[in-house]
Amino acid sequence: MLEKKTSVLIVSGDGNPNKKVQIPTFLLSYWKHLVFSFVAFMLLGVVGIVYLVNHRNEKLYADVYLEKIDQLRKKNQQLSLEEATNQTNINDVRRSLNSVDSTLNRINAKMRKRGLKAIAMNNAGGPVVEEEENLEELAKFYVNMLADVESRLDGAPFGRPHHGRVTSRYGYRRNPFTGRGREMHSGVDLKGRTGEPIKSTARGTVTFAGYQRGYGNLVTVRHANGYETKYGHLSRIRVKRGQRVDVGATVGLLGSTGRSTGPHLHYEVLLSGRTLNPEKYFQF
Template identity: 55%
Template sequence: MLKKKTSVLFVEPDGTSTKKIQVPTVVVTHWKKVMISSIILISAIVLTAIFAVRQYTSERYTTVYGRQINDLKAQNRQLEKDEFDSQTTAEEMKKSFNSIDSTLERINQKMKKRGLKAIKMENVGGPIEEESDDYLIELSQFYKEQLIKLENRLEGMPLGTPHPGRITSPFGYRRNPFTNRGREMHSGVDLKGKTGDPVKSTAKGEVTFAGYQGNYGYVVMMKHSNGYETRYAHLVRTRVKKGEYVEAGEIVGLLGSTGRSTGPHLHYEVLVNSRKVNPAKYFNF
């Protein structure tokens, strides 16, 4: 069918012939169908190309947008993590500061039991420094540990007075109160009071003796930590027993005038490593 040819003559506007070609006769006979088919084929090719370009572009944009979405999700997760860490840090700081406050309050309560003033920061100041959360947590933990150490040391240290009465005879040499002659060493502090007044322990410790002992009369002797000892003499009655553990501020006996005494008072002694020292040094913190 394609072997049968038909000549096609190209004519210029002035009627002269310029070129002649031979094409299959079927093309000339069915030129409309051929043209339509060609148009359809070209359209199909163009549409296919457009679809391919769009598909490629769509996939490219999908990839780019997918990366951006993944980045946004990662940033969101990081923000959520940072917020959680911030909340956790704030909670840890709150717990740490609350612990410091509770420890300080506990120490102050013990100070009150001994007749001492609460611990306060006086004559201090300075600018407020902005620090990181980690630094604040570390700092608060440090203060917490220091306060706990202070609390443990204070518990075994004889601070304050066992009785609020005024001092009638200080520590050191004095005139003999019975003969009013000569001098004698007074190894404690005498505090005036009324018979039956409560006498309180000035530190946490163990009772090593509770009973009557010569010139002391009824006396309570206690052993504390760090080499401290205390003695509460001339009592009318003891309220504790040997081997008993007593907290600071607890009543160990009742004031009296037993033993070598000229009237109702409390003879109070403090010893450090078995050496008697002036108890008045420990009346204030």
């Protein structure tokens, strides 16, 4: 195919023959096809190179994006874990503060039974602190503090057994029957109407429920920590010896039995057998 050749005369610019060359006839006959094939081959080469470069760049970009996505995923997992931990801490604090509220509600219920003012604790969680973990410790402190207050409140005779006004105070006084001389008054007298309920001022056990000279119908209750209370001149007794009574339980009804000048309650507070001024226990 390349053996058959055609002579080509090369002419200079002035028309004179310059050089004669032999070119295969095949090239002269199919030069257009050859040029087209060459151009197509070059284009395919360029396209291939561009494709390879783009493919390589895409892979590099994909690797970078995948790395960033993986970093974001790890960050999101970390944030989710921190959020879950924070939520757990918040829930723990909320439960602790709810314990404070429930304990405070129980204490205030007992305070009202005694005729005392309720404890006001706005923002029971305490002062604001910067570190969240201290909130839980602060809540625990309040829970323990209130539990201690509640325990002391249960065992100590705080409050009033009756709402009547004090007509005779603790200490020495004139004889109420003769108006002469002095006598030791071991409790306080609270004025009232016959039949009004008399309440126990603390949790305890009834050690006496009956008639006793001077006191008339008398109820004696033993409490924790050596405390004891007495309720005298009752018209009726509502408890029995050995019975457990809670705060605010009715132990009897107001009356005028025994050594009495009229309807009233004689109320005593004792500690280790020694009488105390009951009015000091009217406030918490």
